[in-house]
Amino acid sequence: MKWKRSERLVDMTAYLLEHPHRLIPLTYFSELYASAKSSISEDLGIVKETFETKGIGLLVTVPGAAGGVKYVPKLHEAETERIVADLIAELSHSDRLLPGGYLFMTDVLGNPEMMNRVGKVFATAYAGHQIDAVMTVATKGIPIAHAIARHLNVPVIVVRRDSKVTEGPTVSINYVSGSARRIQTMVLSKRSMKSGQRVLITDDFMKVGGTMNGMKSLLEEFGCALAGVAVLVEDGAAAKQLREKYLSLVKLCSVDEQQRTIELEPGNYLMEGEF
Amino acid sequence: MKWKRSERLVDMTAYLLEHPHRLIPLTYFSELYASAKSSISEDLGIVKETFETKGIGLLVTVPGAAGGVKYVPKLHEAETERIVADLIAELSHSDRLLPGGYLFMTDVLGNPEMMNRVGKVFATAYAGHQIDAVMTVATKGIPIAHAIARHLNVPVIVVRRDSKVTEGPTVSINYVSGSARRIQTMVLSKRSMKSGQRVLITDDFMKVGGTMNGMKSLLEEFGCALAGVAVLVEDGAAAKQLREKYLSLVKLCSVDEQQRTIELEPGNYLMEGEF
Numbered sequence: 238m239k240w241k242r243s244e245r246l247v248d249m250t251a252y253l254l255e256h257p258h259r260l261i262p263l264t265y266f267s268e269l270y271a272s273a274k275s276s277i278s279e280d281l282g283i284v285k286e287t288f289e290t291k292g293i294g295l296l297v298t299v300p301g302a303a304g305g306v307k308y309v310p311k312l313h314e315a316e317t318e319r320i321v322a323d324l325i326a327e328l329s330h331s332d333r334l335l336p337g338g339y340l341f342m343t344d345v346l347g348n349p350e351m352m353n354r355v356g357k358v359f360a361t362a363y364a365g366h367q368i369d370a371v372m373t374v375a376t377k378g379i380p381i382a383h384a385i386a387r388h389l390n391v392p393v394i395v396v397r398r399d400s401k402v403t404e405g406p407t408v409s410i411n412y413v414s415g416s417a418r419r420i421q422t423m424v425l426s427k428r429s430m431k432s433g434q435r436v437l438i439t440d441d442f443m444k445v446g447g448t449m450n451g452m453k454s455l456l457e458e459f460g461c462a463l464a465g466v467a468v469l470v471e472d473g474a475a476a477k478q479l480r481e482k483y484l485s486l487v488k489l490c491s492v493d494e495q496q497r498t499i500e501l502e503p504g505n506y507l508m509e510g511e512f
Numbered sequence: 513m514k515w516k517r518s519e520r521l522v523d524m525t526a527y528l529l530e531h532p533h534r535l536i537p538l539t540y541f542s543e544l545y546a547s548a549k550s551s552i553s554e555d556l557g558i559v560k561e562t563f564e565t566k567g568i569g570l571l572v573t574v575p576g577a578a579g580g581v582k583y584v585p586k587l588h589e590a591e592t593e594r595i596v597a598d599l600i601a602e603l604s605h606s607d608r609l610l611p612g613g614y615l616f617m618t619d620v621l622g623n624p625e626m627m628n629r630v631g632k633v634f635a636t637a638y639a640g641h642q643i644d645a646v647m648t649v650a651t652k653g654i655p656i657a658h659a660i661a662r663h664l665n666v667p668v669i670v671v672r673r674d675s676k677v678t679e680g681p682t683v684s685i686n687y688v689s690g691s692a693r694r695i696q697t698m699v700l701s702k703r704s705m706k707s708g709q710r711v712l713i714t715d716d717f718m719k720v721g722g723t724m725n726g727m728k729s730l731l732e733e734f735g736c737a738l739a740g741v742a743v744l745v746e747d748g749a750a751a752k753q754l755r756e757k758y759l760s761l762v763k764l765c766s767v768d769e770q771q772r773t774i775e776l777e778p779g780n781y782l783m784e785g786e787f
Contacts, residue, residue: 243521247562250525255628287522339678343701347669349662353530375651376670377678380658387624394622395651403614403652403717426618442678 240270245280253284253296253308257360258390262305281306292316295364310388312361314507320354321503324487327351328470331497338492340499342470346380346441355486356384359439359467362484362506363389368464369434370394372456374423374448378440381469385439394436396452400424410454415447415478423451425459432460439467446479453481471504484509515545520555528559528571528583532635533665537580556581567591570639585663587636589782595629596778599762602626603745606772613767615774617745621655621716630761631659634714634742637759637781638664643739644709645669647731649698649723653715656744660714669711671727675699685729690722690753698726700734707735714742721754728756746779759784 240248249266266277285296292313298306312320324345333341345351363385372394373382379395386393400407404426414421430436438452449466456463466483473488485504492499515523524541541552560571567588573581587595599620608616620626638660647669648657654670661668675682679701689696705711713727728738741758748763760779767774 243517243558244562244565246518246521247525247559248566248568250522251529251563251566251568254526254529256625283518284522287519288526290519291523291526293523293526335677335680337677341678341680341701341703343670343679343704344667347661347667347704349658349668350665352658353662376654376672379651379654380668383624383627383655383658386622387628390625392619392622393624393655395618397651402610402612403616404618405610405616426616428616429618429622 240272242276242280245270245272245277246283249280250284253306254293256390257294257308257310257388258364260299260305260307265305309364310357310360311364312357317358317361318503318507320358321486321507323351324355324469325501325503328487329499329501331499334492334494334497334499336494338494340442340470340489340492342441343377346377349380352380352384355381355469356386356388358486358506359385359437359484360388362467363437363465366437366464367435368437370430370436372396372430372436372438372452373440374398374452377442381441381467382439385437385467389437394425394429396455397424398422404429408455408458410451410458412451412454413447414451415445415475421447421451423455425455430459430461434459434461435464436461437465437467438463441469442472443468443470443479443483443485444472444475446477446483449479449481449483468504470501473502482509515547517551517555520545520547520552521558524555525559528581529568531665532569532583532585532663533639535574535580535582540580584639585632585635586639587632592633592636593778593782595633596761596782598626599630599744600776600778603762604774604776606774609767609769609772609774611769613769615717615745615764615767617716618652621652624655627655627659630656630744631661631663633761633781634660634712634759635663637742638712638740641712641739642710643712645705645711647671647705647711647713647727648715649673649727652717656716656742657714660712660742664712669700669704671730672699673697679704683730683733685726685733687726687729688722689726690720690750696722696726698730700730705734705736709734709736710739711736712740712742713738716744717747718743718745718754718758718760719747719750721752721758724754724756724758743779745776748777757784 294310371386406427409424468485470487471485490500570584646661684699743760745762746760765775
């Protein structure tokens with residue numbers, strides 16, 4: 238079958254978007270479309286130009302025999318600002334306030350489109366870093382971890398509070414949960430992680446960073462290194478015990494249970510995201 | 513800025529793929545690209561043809577003033593067969609066998625690309641059904657639920673084993689967990705689900721269907737209806753207590769702990785998926 242340029246462009250775009258951070262040899266496309274490499278290169282030039290203009294991402298070309306093309310998701314800053322503004326608008330409804338000053342966020346975490354956007358934002362920040370896996374603690378961080386990992390093309394590692402028979406042998410650690418200074422346990426299946434990996438840790442909410450510190454200890458236990466910390470919402474009022482640099486999209490400044498008001502502002506991502 | 517057809521095709525493809533099951537008015541594209549509606553219609557014709565030929569999905573056109581175009585993810589059967597074969601090849605390694613005859617699947621559930629493919633398979637089967645939400649039980653079903661929900665453009669509802677302060681008021685039910693006939697509890701935040709919805713329930717593994725029956729009871733409690741049951745792996749040897757029709761991708765036929773063998777075959781999806 239002979240493909241027209243217009244058809245190649247549609248199919249190529251779909252293929253690249255489904256395979257982020259993966260080097261695709263030009264021969265893959267030239268054989269698939271029975272087209273000369275020079276035509277494929279021209280096609281990719283058009284895709285690259287459009288991806289970059291529209292803030293879909295970069296198309297990185299690696300020359301040589303082992304080369305090819307790689308789609309790297311990378312949003313424009315304006316789109317990141319829009320996502321942060323959408324999150325703040327969504328999360329500041331007063332009916333989200335729960336007893337104890339907690340914020341109801343379950344519906345936001347259950348919105349696959351929002352999670353997809355959040356994942357792309359963090360994948361943008363860590364696009365140039367070496368990340369081998371994304372780790373989170375069950376349950377609420379899982380959609381964020383999967384969204385980031387999908388855009389970075391790496392696996393997700395889920396730490397649990399308890400061990401299950403379906404996990405096989407596990408490693409368990411104790412850590413001090415931040416504000417209440419309670420001793421808690423974290424469990425990770427031994428098969429879940431190989432040593433020597435660089436791991437991005439993420440969660441939906443961070444107060445003083447106790448859970449993040451727990452994940453850090455687990456990484457050390459497995460001989461892995463911390464590659465970054467990504468948080469959807471941080472408590473801006475809590476002093477951080479976490480010494481590492483982190484990125485947050487939204488900062489919870491204050492809640493007033495009497496007046497039923499929630500004050501949110503952009504997290505540090507917009508200032509520090511392009512590190 | 514004036515857009516060329518080639519650039520419009522790339523950008524339109526990316527936009528449609530990011531917005532499945534959503535009606536997009538033609539004016540959206542004609543204003544975005546400052547192009548006549550007739551040109552946009554021609555572009556969409558090319559996208560439609562390519563999407564259908566390559567098994568990416570359908571492009572459904574709704575005529576009239578309130579009309580537009582909708583991308584419906586729909587895989588070709590050959591691709592579904594490939595995914596099922598890949599899953600079977602991956603899951604039949606003997607080192608997945610855990611004491612008690614359990615199968616280690618955590619890494620497969622932590623593979624965002626595989627989850628994306630699995631999500632698209634189930635979204636294909638339920639493309640023509642009215643689905644308002646996808647429900648699962650924490651923890652392992654979450655990546656599957658999110659992948660399906662993203663391709664269907666609906667929210668995810670996560671049922672928990674225990675209640676948490678960050679969930680607000682909850683509804684809790686007891687159910688009989690299948691094989692062991694133990695009484696277990698399921699908890700769902702009251703805000704997580706409105707009444708009158710049609711809900712697809714999903715999980716990573718189904719033995720006799722006890723957990724699925726639990727979710728069914730929760731749906732009744734919330735005045736919602738069951739719209740379907742999607743399972744990654746079913747235990748083929750267990751007699752099902754679940755009366756409803758379900759779709760499974762893989763069937764676990766038998767495990768031999770002494771010989772360390774795992775026998776898997778395709779689930780019922782390939783026979784019944786196109787219902």
